[in-house]
Amino acid sequence: MSGSLLLLPFLVRLDGRPHADWQQFLGRFHPLIVHVPIGLLVLVPLLEISGVFRPALREAAEFVLALAFISCLGALTLGFLLAYGSGDTGTGVTHHMWGGIALSITVLLCLLARPWWLLGNETRLYPATLAAMLLVLLWTAHQGGSLTHGNNYLTEYMPVSLKRWVALGNLQANTPGADTFYARHINPILDANCVACHGEGKVKGGLRMDSYELLMKGGKDGPVIVSGHPERSLLLERVTLPADHKQFMPAEGRPPLKPEEIAWLKAWVQQGASPTATTLKGIFIQENAKEAPLKPVGDYSGMMSEILQMESGQGAKLLPVSSKPSDGLILNTVDVAASFGDVQLAQFQKFSPYIVEAELGRTAVTNASFDTLSKFSHLRALHLEGTAVTGEGLMKLAPLSQLTYLNLSGTKVTAAAVAPLDSMKSLRHVYLYNTPAQPATAADSITQPIAKTAQ
Ligand code: HEC
Known part of the structure; x- marks a missing residue:
């Protein structure tokens, strides 16, 4: 039974489409329930170590480990329901899912290796498996955290010197294609407002907007941009709905696009949604206004x-x-x-x-x-x-x-x-x-x- 759970991703594909409401309803308990195995698993090495002084604690370790394994399977099921039910895909989602599966397997291995360790055979196998389990736990939890809070949640307020040290300094989003209207205005709007849910890490509605090609490819319902026809483009329809509409984008109560951003998107689609056009008719943005060198002010x-x-x-x-x-x-x-x-x-x-x-x-x-x-x-x-x-x-x-x-x-x-x-x-x-x-x-x-x- 537990084995078939681990095979779930092979049996049921994440297809980027939302499914039954009950799946999402249950799935949304995943972020809550997931803390049970985390707490229990962190406890295991503590119990083993303090068991040196108090043997009763070591006896408890086995029970806690077994409980952790069961709760892992529970969290895995709910997590899968969450992703499948809401239609989430993307590398962030799959990394986190495989992390959860790998974690469940290492916990199972811990359970299997432990009796040998108690008997004094293979004394290194169990501690090594336990250590590996903790590493997998850390990585998986981090992947999950990035999904809910965004990739840069941990590093956003990291001191610059430390960032440089861990080489995050140059990870800033840079816009491709330099001097086109798309690169200067369209891509930055999508990047700032949409890519968190429609990017590599998380792909809502089967739609990615982190490159021109992916944007034009569209989502689960087909293309979201019809060149020359803003009124037939799903993307523009979604961002111009009333803000409290269920399908309004950006979703989940995020701030709507500014009127001029919508105007630029509309004009860009109207004039052919070109990846190479450098200017658009009727749109004037004084973005390269050059401030003259400041004239020094005399001493008053x-x-x-x-x-x-x-x-x-x-x-x-x-x-x-x-x-x-x-x-x-x-x-x-x-x-x-x-x-x-x-x-x-x-x-x-x-x-x-x-x-x-x-x-x-x-x-x-x-x-x-x-x-x-x-x-x-x-x-x-x-x-x-x-x-x-x-x-x-x-x-x-x-x-x-x-x-x-x-x-x-x-x-x-x-x-x-x-x-x-x-x-x-x-x-x-x-x-x-x-x-x-x-x-x-x-x-x-x-x-x-x-x-x-x-x-
Ligand atoms: C908080 C997450 C989130 C953000 C941010 C977000 N979206 Fe979405 N988007 C979703 C979800 C979830 C769906 C799938 C459900 C649906 O179709 O409403 C979706 C679906 C879509 C679709 C339909 C795709 C299809 O083929 O059916 C479009 C178009 C879209 N979003 C555009 C945007 C645009 C444009 C932005 C930025 C201005 C944006 N979204 C920001 C979550 C988000």
């Missing part, structure tokens, strides 16, 4: 009294970024936002060589301030969210070569007004949430150019 410490005077007269503040004057100042208007307008901003112009960030969100500034702002030559971040600016004159900001962040969310800027921002090479983050310029839905952004990454 000589102007402190003037700065303080300005602050007390005005209410807006100039806060140092850090204790180093060369890191610059932040113009902070939060306490006086409602009364801080174009005139007030103009008064700060003389400090502009020191201001690296201007927090003008929800102030009363208007388009008229673009003139003033164009002289803030060291500006790296500009907050204009919730202001009355409409984008007219926005391109006066073009000479700001240090500007990498521009927030226009909640303003009335239009797509036409922000389109020329594409020419500002250092500008990496443009926020257009809740503006007429924001693509209304993820789908629209395929046909309309997204100015930078609209969020």
Whole structure:
């Protein structure tokens, strides 16, 4: 009977399809039950050793070992039901399964070798088998842990020096094929959100997404991508279902894909799901925006009294970024936002060589301030969210070569007004949430150019 259990994987193939619910129901007790044999098996060598001083303990060892063997078979059965019932396959699953089988066999060998050892024959065989059993136990438990927690669970927070020492340093996922749209955008989305369940180690639904070929091959229900037809592609159907739908992906309550990620996937499928295309029509991602070398900020410490005077007269503040004057100042208007307008901003112009960030969100500034702002030559971040600016004159900001962040969310800027921002090479983050310029839905952004990454 126990022998036939060990043959189970040969009799019933893991075919990557979910089977009866009762199998999954029982199978899900595997992670719980599996701790019984682990506990018992670790106890065995302890009992044998302490048996040197207390013979009664050594007598107990045999009983514990037998119990462990029975619980091993139980855990093995439940584990198999779990994998078969849920349709899990993959090297991680098979490694763990063969580990469990090997463990059961070594436990059986321990049981067989032990009587000889007690009689004083073959005194080394039992201790050796016991040691081997513990090693198999360790390996199998680790495989199981990787399945539930992911491969890098143990090493994720390992100190870097130790990682390097055990040569894990270069195990970071690298994207193949370098410069194609697939390699730069599609593969990373799938890698971060799907491959944990659809990769080499674990293959849910018979679908792997860790390479272009495997992705195109599809899953248990056939191809998941139909080139040119996002609306007929199962992959897109699954990621755009309502998040509480049983078939929604990523499964098990993981965070949904971001709207722009879905837009990229859709556009990529629409335009042929090519492994070699480098760009897609209508999709603009300013990913290689190059931050210009930082212009050093002059020392403002000589102007402190003037700065303080300005602050007390005005209410807006100039806060140092850090204790180093060369890191610059932040113009902070939060306490006086409602009364801080174009005139007030103009008064700060003389400090502009020191201001690296201007927090003008929800102030009363208007388009008229673009003139003033164009002289803030060291500006790296500009907050204009919730202001009355409409984008007219926005391109006066073009000479700001240090500007990498521009927030226009909640303003009335239009797509036409922000389109020329594409020419500002250092500008990496443009926020257009809740503006007429924001693509209304993820789908629209395929046909309309997204100015930078609209969020
Ligand atoms: C937590 C695990 C998990 C994650 C993460 C996950 N999936 Fe799945 N996926 C499953 C399971 C389980 C199935 C099989 C059951 C089913 O079809 O719903 C499946 C099935 C699928 C199928 C159907 C395959 C077929 O041929 O029937 C598609 C398509 C799919 N997933 C896409 C994705 C995409 C895209 C992502 C990432 C955005 C993702 N999955 C992330 C667990 C997961």
